[in-house]
Amino acid sequence: MKSLGHLRVLDLTRVLAGPWATQLLADLGAEVIKVERPASGDDTRAWGPPYLKGADGRDTSEAAYYLSANRGKRSVTIDIARPEGQALVRKLAAASDIVVENYKVGQLAKYGLDFASLAALDPRLIYCSITGFGQTGPHRERPGYDFIIQGMGGFMSITGERDDLPGGGPQKAGVAVSDLMTGMYATVAILAAVAHRDRTGEGQHIDMALFDVMLAMLANMNMNYLTSGKAPGRAGNAHQNIVPYQVFDAADGYVIIAVGNDAQFAKFCEVAGRPDLANDPRYRRNADRVRNREKLIAEIEIEVVKRPVAWWVQRLDDAGIPCGPINDIAQAMADPQVAARGLRIDLQHPLAGAVPLVANPIKLSATPPTYERPPPTLGQHTAEILHELAGVDGDELERLRALGVV
Numbered sequence: 001m002k003s004l005g006h007l008r009v010l011d012l013t014r015v016l017a018g019p020w021a022t023q024l025l026a027d028l029g030a031e032v033i034k035v036e037r038p039a040s041g042d043d044t045r046a047w048g049p050p051y052l053k054g055a056d057g058r059d060t061s062e063a064a065y066y067l068s069a070n071r072g073k074r075s076v077t078i079d080i081a082r083p084e085g086q087a088l089v090r091k092l093a094a095a096s097d098i099v100v101e102n103y104k105v106g107q108l109a110k111y112g113l114d115f116a117s118l119a120a121l122d123p124r125l126i127y128c129s130i131t132g133f134g135q136t137g138p139h140r141e142r143p144g145y146d147f148i149i150q151g152m153g154g155f156m157s158i159t160g161e162r163d164d165l166p167g168g169g170p171q172k173a174g175v176a177v178s179d180l181m182t183g184m185y186a187t188v189a190i191l192a193a194v195a196h197r198d199r200t201g202e203g204q205h206i207d208m209a210l211f212d213v214m215l216a217m218l219a220n221m222n223m224n225y226l227t228s229g230k231a232p233g234r235a236g237n238a239h240q241n242i243v244p245y246q247v248f249d250a251a252d253g254y255v256i257i258a259v260g261n262d263a264q265f266a267k268f269c270e271v272a273g274r275p276d277l278a279n280d281p282r283y284r285r286n287a288d289r290v291r292n293r294e295k296l297i298a299e300i301e302i303e304v305v306k307r308p309v310a311w312w313v314q315r316l317d318d319a320g321i322p323c324g325p326i327n328d329i330a331q332a333m334a335d336p337q338v339a340a341r342g343l344r345i346d347l348q349h350p351l352a353g354a355v356p357l358v359a360n361p362i363k364l365s366a367t368p369p370t371y372e373r374p375p376p377t378l379g380q381h382t383a384e385i386l387h388e389l390a391g392v393d394g395d396e397l398e399r400l401r402a403l404g405v406v
Contacts, residue, residue, distance in 0.1 A: 002029025
């Protein structure tokens, strides 16, 4: 039994937000059919190096970026700008439960592939549109790029070192956070729509926007502004509302120390050999520590830099104080927790023998994620999908290929 084994998803998305959502649905058992442009496919196929290495050690055609968001899917190439291609997509949509797309607002309406057109064929259809700014509003026709959204949505105003310190200024996140979170929100919305359809028989249109998600995910920082009227600024690796909760220089590297409450602060001071700090009325309560942040941090820095990272991690762990090193990705992947949690997987791949991937982090006791298909090569399943779901026989397939439709 698979959680979503009863659902078929027609994936008209590319790059990251949409593919991230449909990969998650595939991991949970949905059948996902990825429609790509003939010859070129998803933009991210060309976003390398690095590329997946073949058995001979040479680069294959599969970029690492593309591989990160497309496992579990079947790929069919169709030119949706051609009437014949549009007809094929309509047949595939009619055989699907869910359509996910991330074209510009109004673009698919020109091809008769918008929600209104496809819902007229099947009122049970769930149709999820992902754009930069949504289907409404003054920015609706602007393209949506994660980097731009991180800036416009306020994220970069709170990310990066303080302006008055070396290296200060706005920073984007190391991954496309608005894309990834929009993919996650889209998945939740799709499953909510499936639950609604199960009770009513009605499909619906889901309107997801990267800008909306970027703003919503600021969480407590939004509330810091809404309750005070003052927009939060950048705090670097420190926390806006908790002290000490930041990165410190140790003797041989960096260590994160995250003191979450007053009791932990007292324990931390004991480990650091500075019990006097816990008894100082300027630092006794977190609210006081936030108000006197600069003086307290200067005192703590003097102590932390005396000892190596491993010393701090061991002592603070023993004292029940959250802490940890700053690993690079290679170090993170080598952590024994990765193996214990099954977070690294390998799937068979037609061009490379195997492809290494990071597993889905969802742990379900009865219907765990499954990994039956590697990220598909471009058009790998065109013939079988069009035969199964669109009734295209061999002769018709060759005609369509000769026309450049598939």
